[in-house]
Amino acid sequence: MTRLIILLPILSSPTMPTPRPRFRLLLSVLLLTLTLASFSRLVRPRPTLYLIGDSTVKNGKGRGDGGLWGWGNFLAAHFDTTRIQVENDALGGTSSRTFRTLGLWEKVQAKLQPGDYVMMQFGHNDSSPLNDTLRARGTIKGTGAETEQINNLLTKKPETVHSYGWYLRQFIAETRAKGATPIVCTLVPRNQWTNGKVNRSTDGYAGWAATVAREENVPLIDLNQRAAYRYDQAGEAAVRATYFNTTDHTHTIKAGARLNAELVADGIRSLKRLPLRKYLKKE
Numbered sequence: 001m002t003r004l005i006i007l008l009p010i011l012s013s014p015t016m017p018t019p020r021p022r023f024r025l026l027l028s029v030l031l032l033t034l035t036l037a038s039f040s041r042l043v044r045p046r047p048t049l050y051l052i053g054d055s056t057v058k059n060g061k062g063r064g065d066g067g068l069w070g071w072g073n074f075l076a077a078h079f080d081t082t083r084i085q086v087e088n089d090a091l092g093g094t095s096s097r098t099f100r101t102l103g104l105w106e107k108v109q110a111k112l113q114p115g116d117y118v119m120m121q122f123g124h125n126d127s128s129p130l131n132d133t134l135r136a137r138g139t140i141k142g143t144g145a146e147t148e149q150i151n152n153l154l155t156k157k158p159e160t161v162h163s164y165g166w167y168l169r170q171f172i173a174e175t176r177a178k179g180a181t182p183i184v185c186t187l188v189p190r191n192q193w194t195n196g197k198v199n200r201s202t203d204g205y206a207g208w209a210a211t212v213a214r215e216e217n218v219p220l221i222d223l224n225q226r227a228a229y230r231y232d233q234a235g236e237a238a239v240r241a242t243y244f245n246t247t248d249h250t251h252t253i254k255a256g257a258r259l260n261a262e263l264v265a266d267g268i269r270s271l272k273r274l275p276l277r278k279y280l281k282k283e
């Protein structure tokens with residue numbers, strides 16, 4: 001812009017001959033191009049919040065397959081989408097391990113820009129077998145550095161399997177390397193109850209996710225606890241009738257997905273140091 005300020009007075013000097021029409025046109029185009037280029041550098045595109053996870057974040061193709069929905073479908077409703085985009089890249093059936101090995105994370109990673117956000121929620125499928133001919137998606141329990149060498153029966157290739165916490169740490173590190181902000185979300189509870197209380201995962205995947213978030217200094221949304229608290233308040237019978245169908249204890253129907261999205265938004269709002277909260281709609 002400085003060049004424009006210097007150039008314009010010279011071009012309008014009374015000592016210069018009047019430019020020809022064609023030259024004036026070319027000059028106008030040049031000045032407009034320089035102005036637009038300068039302006040485009042000042043205007044940043046909307047940041048994007050990327051969601052990665054399993055079917056409790058996006059069930060099927062995200063179209064309510066079988067009447068079941070993930071909370072990721074309804075999270076955008078809590079944001080001012082003129083200022084931020086919400087992209088749900090979760091895929092049903094994946095674990096923190098297979099979201100990487102299937103190439104899904106690589107596709108998200110390629111799109112990440114400084115100022116973006118990545119919210120991750122895994123755990124429901126991480127308890128599966130480490131090696132089988134069906135999905136081979138399990139991870140080693142916990143957050144440690146232990147590994148297991150396998151000949152993957154599904155891919156027919158050797159593979160080093162790591163712990164659940166290790167895979168979360170990789171997402172976190174690679175998100176930060178792109179200048180984006182990682183956010184850990186604990187897994188939503190299943191519709192399973194003991195003595196009138198919905199079962200938590202404090203000593204399992206929710207607890208391990210919280211440990212990784214704390215050790216890596218990452219914002220944490222404890223959806224497992226938030227949803228369990230709301231379920232307990234409503235009571236087992238009401239939860240079964242309102243948020244789930246009669247045949248599936250893991251995936252919510254639309255009302256349950258909307259509730260969980262609301263709880264995620266509340267979790268974002270509670271994180272005072274997370275810039276993402278400024279994009280939420282006012283309550």
